[in-house]
Amino acid sequence: MSVFVKVAIFVVLVGSFDLLLGYTGMISFAHTMYFGIGAYGTGIALKSMGASWEAIAIGFLSAALLSFVIAVAVGLFSMRTKTIFFAMITLAVANAFAVLVNQFYTITGGHDGLIFQIPRILKPAFVIIPRDVFGVPINGTTLSYYGILLISGLLFLLMLRIVNSPFGRVLQAIRENELRAEALGFNVLGHRVVVSCIAAVLACVAGALNALWLRFVGPEVTLDLQVMLDVLLIVVIGGMGTLYGAVIGAGVFVLAETYLQSAIAYIAPMIQETPMLSVIIHPDRWVFWLGILFVVSVYYFPEGIVGRLRNRAIKRAATKKWMRW
């Protein structure tokens, strides 16, 4: 059950990242920072104001505003001279933010993070139907489960709408040929800044949802480079420049993470004796395999699962047409 929520939240996070990477051709390393801002904003508000809906609203809105302002500032500033600076500066900003979160531990809980309460309606103690339906208890958790799925689904539709709008077309034009897009009269910098703001706010929503579901925020679930790596990997596996890729990638990744990690943990004791293998196949070496997978997929599989299927479909359609002729 919680696997699906994780997939849904990742779909929003990764999809919004794909707006940048896949559709516009910009790499932002600050995406998990916005995710973290959403999570921390909601978490801190719930912690300090008590478990109320107002706290969620205030926390989330101020987080979204902060994300928006940072995204505008970073976008305008970093892309003024050279677009590639965007990647470097977002990395630096994300790092500075992580340091700040750690240093203001009285507010953020530092390394340990924050545990907080959520409104009673969303908790398991809130019973909606006193009996199990199809063996599943219907209570507050069920409500927040479907709530998160619904919100994620709506956000996904919103992103689809964005990429298929004229605005999304311009983004793709910028990705393909920046100079030409500019020559056609489109404001390249403006479009880039706007899309980075949209992505930032979407990531912020995903962060808030994540905080509500986990009832916890901490650096390792939001701000760590590890989370950023997960996002990058999902985009690449699913297919850059396709939002459906985000869904497939997130699904494959979360399933793989859940089951492969336990598989490694299961195998590890068996091969403890073998000298080389036991070092390489070790529960702690999960990131190593992610890294290898990442490098290999950027080389040999850059179009991702959806991209490859789509190319194949296009090819098939083309050959059919040819045969009919």
Add this chain to the structure above:
Amino acid sequence: MNRQDISETAISIGSTTNLLKRDWLPIMIVIAAALIALAFVGSPSIWLTLTLAGLAMGMMVFIVASGLTLIFGLMDVLNFGHGAFVTVGAYLAYAVLTMMTGLTVADNLLLNVLALIAVVVVAAVGAGLLGWIFERIIVRRVYGDHLKQILITMGGMIVIEQVVMMIWGSQEKLIQLPTSLRGAFVMGDAVVEKYRLLVVVFGSVLFLAMYFSLSHTRIGLLIRAGVEDAEMIQALGYRIRRLFVGLFVVGSGLAGFGGVMWVFYRGTLTADIGGELMILAFIVIIMGGLGSITGCFISAILVSVVANYVAFLVPEMAMTSTIILLVAVISWRPRGLFPLTKR
């Protein structure tokens, strides 16, 4: 750009030794920052300690960033895995040091310095070799594609860091300087740590060496010209790819050297040691102007000195102040302190 232009620009770069024509403003800013900080800090002795620490930090950032800026300036290759070479250099230093305890424990300056030099050589050569492999396997296939470069070098860095963890374990390690390099001089009220002084000397020597090899050797001329206009150099019949590979190896070796300096400075060693320094190096090369060694040097010092003062005055703001500084400098000179490239 025709041939005459190139020779003209070459001459104009060559004549930068003409002191009057040089751009002194950025250097003035560093001095001004130090003087303003003196007013805020109050005590001159604390100020001196802070300044020296900032200078030492700046030298280390410069050592790491200098290779990166040339690599980027020459071939437009942005290596997001540069930090991995810092990490490898640091761990090699640790490995060599534990093998040579005889030389490092002895209370003899000559033996200690010998040990340090051996450590630096091993680390730099090791990191350079790794850089060569990295260039062949990872970077070579993605020339001209920034997006893939960033992704793939980032992935490469993660893999290297994980391999380092496999070899040396993931727990934090302590590392100690050779005996006679520890401790500090006391000058008046000010405490001057020996090692920081040594780092400043190393960094300055490296800067001068790089500056002169860039301005007075044939290879340096080619590198400068390549930064200016790579296609023209190829058209003139030079194999810029080979030059670039060489530069990549040297840059990686320098990152390893920086890693050695940095690990002794910190005293503790973890696998993410390189990432931290790499982010500072990025800021420095943007601020200094891509491909400019002088810009890299000045901005490394500026960033580190300012970060050090701020860390003393308002500890929470150290990293944020660096970004604010970057914003200020780029607003003033959008292409960096000493712009070289036309791109």
